[in-house]
Amino acid sequence: MADKIAIAITDNAALRIYAATTTELVKEAQKMHKSLPLATAALGRTLTAGAMMSVMQKDENTSITIQFKGNGPLGTLVVVADPKGAVRGYTANPQADLPLRPDGKIDVGNGIGKNGYLNIIRDLGNGTQPYVGQVELQTGEVAEDITYYYAISEQTPTAVSLGVLVDRDFTPKSAGGFIIQMMPGWSPDDEKIISAIENKLKTILPVSTMVANGYSAEDIIKELLDGVTEYHILSTETPKYKCTCSRRRVEKALISIGEKDLKSLAEDENGTEVNCNFCDKIYKFNKADVAELLKKCTR
Ligand SMILES: [Zn+2]
Numbered sequence: 001m002a003d004k005i006a007i008a009i010t011d012n013a014a015l016r017i018y019a020a021t022t023t024e025l026v027k028e029a030q031k032m033h034k035s036l037p038l039a040t041a042a043l044g045r046t047l048t049a050g051a052m053m054s055v056m057q058k059d060e061n062t063s064i065t066i067q068f069k070g071n072g073p074l075g076t077l078v079v080v081a082d083p084k085g086a087v088r089g090y091t092a093n094p095q096a097d098l099p100l101r102p103d104g105k106i107d108v109g110n111g112i113g114k115n116g117y118l119n120i121i122r123d124l125g126n127g128t129q130p131y132v133g134q135v136e137l138q139t140g141e142v143a144e145d146i147t148y149y150y151a152i153s154e155q156t157p158t159a160v161s162l163g164v165l166v167d168r169d170f171t172p173k174s175a176g177g178f179i180i181q182m183m184p185g186w187s188p189d190d191e192k193i194i195s196a197i198e199n200k201l202k203t204i205l206p207v208s209t210m211v212a213n214g215y216s217a218e219d220i221i222k223e224l225l226d227g228v229t230e231y232h233i234l235s236t237e238t239p240k241y242k243c244t245c246s247r248r249r250v251e252k253a254l255i256s257i258g259e260k261d262l263k264s265l266a267e268d269e270n271g272t273e274v275n276c277n278f279c280d281k282i283y284k285f286n287k288a289d290v291a292e293l294l295k296k297c298t299r
Pocket of ligand 1: 243244245276277278279280281
């Protein structure tokens with residue numbers, strides 16, 4: 001089944017709900033990074049969150065970067081989400097491994113680590129200074145940390161659920177998530193709906209199981225809101241894994257490291273190789289190429 005994001009609003013306009021199925025894009029990420037289940041789960045959850053957060057943005061040009069910097073063996077984890085659910089990401093150590101938790105789940109919390117920060121950077125794409133929000137890591141399980149970010153940094157009550165099931169052959173079996181967000185101006189009457197949803201959250205299947213059972217993004221929303229309140233679907237998007245690297249961008253990045261560093265690269269007889277973190281593509285520059293870039297360097 002193709003990946004999908006559905007966006008719904010309750011008829012009283014108190015809540016907005018985003019649901020996503022992301023199995024295909026997480027499969028692509030796993031294949032690209034050759035990641036073991038720990039990194040696949042951590043990155044898959046964050047890619048799923050990023051895809052949903054990207055469609056929350058009002059401005060078409062806004063991109064969001066989610067950075068987990070914890071003390072776990074995965075190292076830094078980065079996801080960049082461009083508008084309309086286009087995402088890319090990596091972890092510093094995709095081969096990191098940890099024993100399963102006592103409940104049989106992949107130990108993402110210790111993979112990312114608890115000592116550290118979650119940074120969420122919102123770039124409006126208009127040349128203004130990006131907006132950076134930072135919170136301390138709560139559990140490293142991704143969903144709890146993003147929930148905490150919304151509560152502290154944006155003062156928006158939010159419920160986040162993210163899940164990735166990994167098969168025995170290390171390929172992702174299912175992935176998905178949902179974000180429920182309270183809209184400004186909700187009235188005390190809406191409290192009933194919120195506590196009804198809170199009760200529902202305690203009884204529903206994990207979102208990765210729903211997706212494994214064939215639920216679509218709309219089905220996940222139905223599962224959350226059916227019998228609770230009236231709602232309607234506002235729109236849908238197709239999330240995808242998309243790297244934006246190009247030789248031109250890599251050239252620009254090399255020029256930006258400065259004359260001194262570029263000069264030392266230019267002295268290497270073997271030239272220089274640049275590996276894109278997001279898609280593992282290798283860009284090769286021979287000695288003459290680097291010398292050419294050095295001419296464009298002005299600092
Ligand atoms: Zn790339």
